[in-house]
Amino acid sequence: MINYELPTKLKNLQQMSHQVAVSMLRPISRKYDRIEHCPTPEELVPLAQMRAQLSRKGGAPGAGESEPGAVRNGVNLAAVVVGEELCWGDVGLLLSIPGQGLGNAAISAVGTPEQKERFGKLYCAMAITEPEAGSDSAAVATTAVLDGDEWVLNGEKIFCTGGQRCEAVVVWATLDRSKGKGAIKSFIVPKGTPGLTLLRVEDKMGLRVSDTAALSFQNCRIPRDHLLGQESVGDTDAARRKAFGGVMQTFDNTRPAVAAMALGVARAALEITRELLAAEGVKADYARTLNNSTAIEAELYRMEADLEAARLMTWQAAWMADNSQPNSMQASMCKAKAGRMGTEVTLKCVELCGALGYSEHTLLEKLARDSKIIDIFEGTQQIQQLIVARHLLGLSSRELK
Structure with missing residues (x-):
C-alpha cells in the first residue's frame, strides 16, 4: 500500500525549514530583489554555518541511513521537503546560501571518495551551458586536453548559477568531439586558477539576488x-553511453530538487492570493461542488490540485533516488510538471489579484518573475518532455531528437 504521508522526522525537518523561511528569508525577499549583483547577503551566513554543522553531524534530521533492506527516506527526499519550504521564503536567497551549489551535487554523484573529501566542502557551481550548446548537453564544445599530468581547458560557459560567488566550478568539457557523448567529462576547477576568467554577471528578470555568470577558460590548467x-572515453557506443550516463546522473538527483523550488514559489503565491481574496470576502467553500462554485473559487481549486499533483510526483522521484531505483523518467516528469505548474499558478495569482498582484505592494509579481526560470534551467520544459517520451517509447536519443 502506498503511503503519501511524510515520516515524523521529515515533518519535523519541514517545520524547522518553514520557520527559517518565515523568520530569515521572507522578510528580506524584496530587499535583495532590488539589489542586484550584491555580495553574498550577510543574513545568509548563519544559514551556511547551520548547514555546515548539520553536514558534519551526518546530514539533516531524518536524512540518514535506514536498516539494510528497509525503505529509505534519505537525503533526496529531505532535500525536496526543505527546498519547498525555503523557496516559499525566497528561491533566489536559497540559491545564494554559501556552501552548496549544483557542482556539489555532481561531486556527490560521480566523484571518488578522495574527491568528495577534498572538494565536497567547497561551494561548487556547475558550468554546462555554452553560447552554442544550451539544452543539448551533448553538444558541449569546451575542450579538455591532457598535457602530461595536467588537463588544459579551453572554451566559454554562460548562465552559470553561482559562478561569481563560488569557490570552485565543475566544468563540462569534451576529450574528443569525434567520439560524441562518451567523451564528455566533468572537471573541478578551483576559483583563482590561471586561465579561468569571470566575463560578466547577468542582469535577470527573476532570481535577481542569485548571481548568474559567464566564464571563460583559456589554456586553464588543472x-x-x-x-x-x-x-x-571507451571505444564502443555502449561504453560511451555508459560514461555519459554517469555524468548525466547528477540530474536524476537535482531535477526533483529544482521541481521543489517551483512547489515553494507556487505555494507562496497561492497562499498570498487566498489571503487577499479572503480580505475581499472571497473564500473557497469546499462543501460545494465545482459546478456550484464561483469562477474564482474554481481557479483556486484547479491550482491547488495542480500543486498537489506536482508535489507527489516530486516526492516519488526523490524517494526512488533514495532507494537506488532508476528515476530518470520520474525526475524529468516532476521537473516538467512542477516547472509548468509554477509559471501557470504564479501568473494566474497575479491576474486574480489585479492591481495588487501586479504592483510591488505584495510579492506576487516577484514570485511570477522568479518562477519562470525554474521551468528553464536544469533542462527546459521541452527537453524534459523529450526525455519522458524516449523512456515511454523505448527510443534512444539518437532515434528521437
Missing part, C-alpha cells in the same frame, strides 16, 4: 586528478 569519474 591537475589530472581534478577529473570526476573514469578517464577512459
Whole structure:
C-alpha cells in the first residue's frame, strides 16, 4: 500500500525549514530583489554555518541511513521537503546560501571518495551551458586536453548559477568531439586558477539576488586528478553511453530538487492570493461542488490540485533516488510538471489579484518573475518532455531528437 504521508522526522525537518523561511528569508525577499549583483547577503551566513554543522553531524534530521533492506527516506527526499519550504521564503536567497551549489551535487554523484573529501566542502557551481550548446548537453564544445599530468581547458560557459560567488566550478568539457557523448567529462576547477576568467554577471528578470555568470577558460590548467569519474572515453557506443550516463546522473538527483523550488514559489503565491481574496470576502467553500462554485473559487481549486499533483510526483522521484531505483523518467516528469505548474499558478495569482498582484505592494509579481526560470534551467520544459517520451517509447536519443 502506498503511503503519501511524510515520516515524523521529515515533518519535523519541514517545520524547522518553514520557520527559517518565515523568520530569515521572507522578510528580506524584496530587499535583495532590488539589489542586484550584491555580495553574498550577510543574513545568509548563519544559514551556511547551520548547514555546515548539520553536514558534519551526518546530514539533516531524518536524512540518514535506514536498516539494510528497509525503505529509505534519505537525503533526496529531505532535500525536496526543505527546498519547498525555503523557496516559499525566497528561491533566489536559497540559491545564494554559501556552501552548496549544483557542482556539489555532481561531486556527490560521480566523484571518488578522495574527491568528495577534498572538494565536497567547497561551494561548487556547475558550468554546462555554452553560447552554442544550451539544452543539448551533448553538444558541449569546451575542450579538455591532457598535457602530461595536467588537463588544459579551453572554451566559454554562460548562465552559470553561482559562478561569481563560488569557490570552485565543475566544468563540462569534451576529450574528443569525434567520439560524441562518451567523451564528455566533468572537471573541478578551483576559483583563482590561471586561465579561468569571470566575463560578466547577468542582469535577470527573476532570481535577481542569485548571481548568474559567464566564464571563460583559456589554456586553464588543472591537475589530472581534478577529473570526476573514469578517464577512459571507451571505444564502443555502449561504453560511451555508459560514461555519459554517469555524468548525466547528477540530474536524476537535482531535477526533483529544482521541481521543489517551483512547489515553494507556487505555494507562496497561492497562499498570498487566498489571503487577499479572503480580505475581499472571497473564500473557497469546499462543501460545494465545482459546478456550484464561483469562477474564482474554481481557479483556486484547479491550482491547488495542480500543486498537489506536482508535489507527489516530486516526492516519488526523490524517494526512488533514495532507494537506488532508476528515476530518470520520474525526475524529468516532476521537473516538467512542477516547472509548468509554477509559471501557470504564479501568473494566474497575479491576474486574480489585479492591481495588487501586479504592483510591488505584495510579492506576487516577484514570485511570477522568479518562477519562470525554474521551468528553464536544469533542462527546459521541452527537453524534459523529450526525455519522458524516449523512456515511454523505448527510443534512444539518437532515434528521437
